[in-house]
Amino acid sequence: MTLQSMAPPVGARPPAALTMAAALNAAIQDSMRDDPTVVLFGEDVGPLGGVFRVTDGLYAEFGETRVSDSPLAESGIVGTAIGMAIYGLRPVVEMQFDAFSYPAFEQIVSHLAKMRNRTRGRISLPIVIRIPYAGDIGGVEHHSDSSEAYWTATPGLTVVSPSNPADAYSMLREAIASDDPVIFMEPKSRYWMKAELALPVQTAPMNTAVVLREGTDVTLIAYGPTVKTALATAELATAEGLSIEVIDLRSLSPFDDATVGASLRKTSRAAVVHEAAQFGGYGAEVAARLTERNFFHLAAPILRITGFDIPYPSPKLEEYFLPTPDRILAALGTWEWS
Amino acid sequence: MTLQSMAPPVGARPPAALTMAAALNAAIQDSMRDDPTVVLFGEDVGPLGGVFRVTDGLYAEFGETRVSDSPLAESGIVGTAIGMAIYGLRPVVEMQFDAFSYPAFEQIVSHLAKMRNRTRGRISLPIVIRIPYAGDIGGVEHHSDSSEAYWTATPGLTVVSPSNPADAYSMLREAIASDDPVIFMEPKSRYWMKAELALPVQTAPMNTAVVLREGTDVTLIAYGPTVKTALATAELATAEGLSIEVIDLRSLSPFDDATVGASLRKTSRAAVVHEAAQFGGYGAEVAARLTERNFFHLAAPILRITGFDIPYPSPKLEEYFLPTPDRILAALGTWEWS
Amino acid sequence: MSLNVETPIVSTASAPQPLRLIDDTGHAVTDDAGGFTLPDADTLLGLYRQMVVARRFDVQVTALTRQGRLATYPSALGQEACEIAAVASLAPGDWLFPTYRDSIALLTRGVKPEDILASFRGEWHSGYDQYEHRIAPQATPLATQALHAVGLATASKLKRDSTVALALLGDGATSEGDAHEAFNFAAVWQAPVVFVVQNNQFAISVPLDKQMHCRTIADKAIGYGMPGFYVDGNDVAAMYAVTSAAVERARTGGGPTLVEGLTYRMEAHTNSDDPSRYRTAGDVEVWRRRDPIERLETYLVSIGALDDRVQASIREEAEDLAAATRECMTRPVQVDPLELFDHVYASPRPALAEQRAFLSAELAEHAALADQASATPSSSTTPPSSTTHSSSTTHSSSTTHSGAHA
Amino acid sequence: MSLNVETPIVSTASAPQPLRLIDDTGHAVTDDAGGFTLPDADTLLGLYRQMVVARRFDVQVTALTRQGRLATYPSALGQEACEIAAVASLAPGDWLFPTYRDSIALLTRGVKPEDILASFRGEWHSGYDQYEHRIAPQATPLATQALHAVGLATASKLKRDSTVALALLGDGATSEGDAHEAFNFAAVWQAPVVFVVQNNQFAISVPLDKQMHCRTIADKAIGYGMPGFYVDGNDVAAMYAVTSAAVERARTGGGPTLVEGLTYRMEAHTNSDDPSRYRTAGDVEVWRRRDPIERLETYLVSIGALDDRVQASIREEAEDLAAATRECMTRPVQVDPLELFDHVYASPRPALAEQRAFLSAELAEHAALADQASATPSSSTTPPSSTTHSSSTTHSSSTTHSGAHA
């Protein structure tokens, strides 16, 4: 199979129950069918189909030319993807776990993020870096990090994270189609979450936040793995007579000031939930910018319910680290409710 | 000279005008004289004395065993420093410019920051990574980055930045003596700033912020290169009848909540100034945590006066990027002053 | 002129035979073995005993992992010759820098099963005393530990000590930049370090020919100006002879050495891997016939160094260890959630103390709620996760987590 | 047994002589040169012309930098043979991946002086059209560009194009992990890429023997299974012969090649460097006698291919270029501060638009204040930095900035 080969156009399929992993798989597959310049490579993404099976079957369908196992070197993976993109390909690459994206840090920060600006817009790098992130899967050390703060602090990168199968499909297709490099953060604890989907599905634009559940008392801001936690919290809170509006950020960079700000101005209180450590975490940006822009609408400080300021713990201890609905509710309870 | 050799103890010297670069040099020299386990290596730190001459003369004094030019590889530098520290040495290493610390990212984040926790406190890594950072020296691309947000978001690291020669000396000595790994960020635009010092000088503890100038209306929070800018702003503001309290953070991680919080509760208004881009920058943590802890003392939102959310510009454009006293004053002017 | 013409610098010869002292069939190799000679029978018998015990341990832990007693376990089945030879070549004061794959090397160096397995069971990231054993934590980020080994070895040299460092690496890991930097720093600094690359021919699912294009991993040594040895990694005699000489060379100021042991990973990468997706049973079978233990056994029996009595004693030792391992892995895990805050920094941090106090209060409250709940069982306001906690909590060690990879 | 015994894998021979077609004294080499033959006189004369012109440019830019017209300039004086041979071996459609050191390669490939120097003057990070010239931005983070070259070459191969990529690297840069990963990916993927390492024997102040312990950089190729060539980097004939063959090999499906050119950096690392701290005038003098231009000149004169008339025409071309370079570097720099926001993302971002509007308003206000200030010169409330600005500002191009390094 060559890059020029024609594949049947992607058509509508009947609804089926899909896991997030399967939805991501379909997004890559459909993108590759639609666009012969999309190529996929990384560690174990070929015959094995990736350690989470997100690339399952793609090697069989598209062959070695378009789907390949690379040598084991993350800087090499991102660096060669950059060269391919300069030549007109749209590489989709995988970092096997997010702590293993760190060897690629220089290529991502000094080149991927800056090439377009450096060349006054002449060189676009339409590259997607898929990163399975966050914990709650009983993973041993280095397998549960949340690295989003590193990427969101880097101008030039677009950083998104889906929280459900429909967004996983829609956002990954949009990420692959984007002319900007996208860090696509996949919440690994949600890979097995299922939804009934009729593909191809198109959800809200990748760069927007969505209100997943309306409420009047508090805006609870989450993304990726903590969206499910936030929804569970909102559910629990009803029993206590508290009406929580849940926002799924979806896009971490850019941040959708309009959607989130509007919710905050309605509720006058907000909290942000993430797994990563609090100090210097992404929640700091959320809290800081919402406060800057909406200070006089706030009835209370914006809270951050996050992991502790420690390295991600071992499996037997992670339950004490992760934000839980009751920890979130307890935090909301520290506000003076007048 | 072997590691066990005895050197004359460090005695008091008469006052002299020292640049920050010279003060840093003296701090390393005195630490090496006092403690034979301190070793220094990196790119060009030997006979050349470093591209900023911070290690000038140390190779001549301590010889190849304790001061050496390493092969050109930053991950190698940090990784081997880790091994040396396990064996009881206290390595001081240099990343030539902070964009060139990125190849060492994995060693710093996955090992340097986590080794102590991983080993339940058995392995300490008393390593100092010196990083010349920030801009305003007319440097070409990659020579003016401010990478502090990456390090401060990483639990396990101590991150400090001096703003003047006295602190440069005192804090670097304390960093070298610390059993925790320290990211020591040197504001390169201030290397040539001079002060009259009688060494050895000891300033406030490394992990504390200091009020450099008292004021009543606004708390202006700065660190490293922007401290000078903040002081100039405070001076200018007097003419406009505005009394600005200037805080030099010195320690970015840990953050001195006590000192900064007390100032904020006094003035009820605060702004943080840094060179790095705003989105996801260190200022977000400053604003978020101060707001969380002092919300009901705040008369206005905490402002961030920072670089734009773009890659650091070329020399001819950096003046438009860097926070200036008039930009800071203009920002303070956006608050409603009632 | 075309570059296909051979140049004096590039060796285009096909891969040489790996250095071997005992062949597949358990016979001593009589032709030239690069000047290396067979270790004596006592040494070989000691190595045999360690390999048999290590394998029993490995098989036991794999079984326990299948039962869900551990989060993950990367087996070294089939790689015992590399693992045990590497450890055996070290003096007590030397340092070992292992990976996740090398649990049996730790075992052989005297680390207790529960301390090795603490990390794989999810109690803490590293469960043994690194200084007591002079073993660095088992590294997961690939090739990073090779640099630590070079640094430690260099410190030893600077201090004029005789300590040697030995780093274990996989074939896949040699592709990482850190492997290159480690080899180069070691050579430039003439550090007393030995790199033992276990070429088990796979990096999870990726076979060697997608990993590198050179003849052997040992060839890589040339580019650093250090000696490189291509050794039959299933021949413990050859591995031991070469690594011992390399350690001795390092100790006496001769600098670093790269040793490649050609072997095969018989098991899945970890319990969550499915090797049928990338290799056949037939591929594995070929290597089962090259088993490192069987061939040594044949040899030892043939020279009369191994009889049924010794076999029985070795088997007994192995079974005792397996039983002890089962026992300690079924004992409940003891974790203290508040320890989470204790080792992050040497210098105390107020903000961490606050977070510790927060968790402590939360645990106390949950414990109180749980008491209340058991008093009034229909209470529906108890948050879902507020099961019994105390500052030192007992878990059932069975885990239902999935998707964990080393 | 000791490992000091030679093994078949490690070559312990002392460094071979670099491949050479014209020697130091300008005579054609008659003994075996690895099968490579001297390019014809026309080709050599063309290379000579380019080298002379490039050197004149380089000397001119160094002078302008000393005058403060540029923020920094890393000179390639003495390295012209490597630079020009690399460029000359490429077809128009091929891609070049240069470093900060390789401005004269860009010049030779047709990039205008002002476009090359825009980055060193501080106007923008890269000043030329990368697609027009098929030259990637001059890379500063060492060895990173080698991976980009491999990626582009691989894309060319996947698309079944004949485009070849050539990456320039320094000796120091080969120590970085990215160099290793690039060499390995290139070999595994059999990418049509050529790596030309300019071994100028220094990485800023660090000499080669603190950088690596192998005989030659070309030796490193063995560990990747690709051909490696150790070439006299001051002999443009040899460099051209080898790189051309390597490019041709890549183009015809033969995979990657590593070419080492042994040369010397005659100037300081950049204007802010002080080489007297790490090498003597005598060291430099040795290499001045191996000048790549002089030796080719001697040879061309000896075969009658170069006479005074041709010399004069070359000198005229060089002087014209120097004059044009001076002229454009004294022209004021034109920058538009608002352009800062234009190229960060392809998709527009509201937050960036806000920041752009903020800067635009600030510039307008400063302009207004400046007008006011010139009307009332004693006004002391004008902030110090509010000098004349406009959305397209004219600077004097002299700069007093110091401490800039490439």
Ligand SMILES: Cc1ncc(C[n+]2csc(CCOP(=O)(O)OP(=O)(O)O)c2C)c(N)n1
């Ligand atoms: C830097 C890094 N990237 C990716 C991984 C994920 N990973 C774990 S083991 C493995 C394969 C390693 O292969 P090899 O080095 O041959 O060792 P083996 O597992 O075969 O012993 C991979 C890709 C990792 N641990 N570290």
Ligand SMILES: Cc1ncc(C[n+]2csc(CCOP(=O)(O)OP(=O)(O)O)c2C)c(N)n1
């Ligand atoms: C990753 C990285 N580390 C450090 C530097 C700083 N630096 C710039 S040039 C240089 C020396 C490079 O030496 P070499 O590769 O031999 O190239 P040369 O300058 O001699 O052409 C160094 C250390 C850099 N640019 N990038």
Ligand SMILES: [Mg+2]
């Ligand atoms: Mg392997």
Ligand SMILES: [Mg+2]
């Ligand atoms: Mg060089």
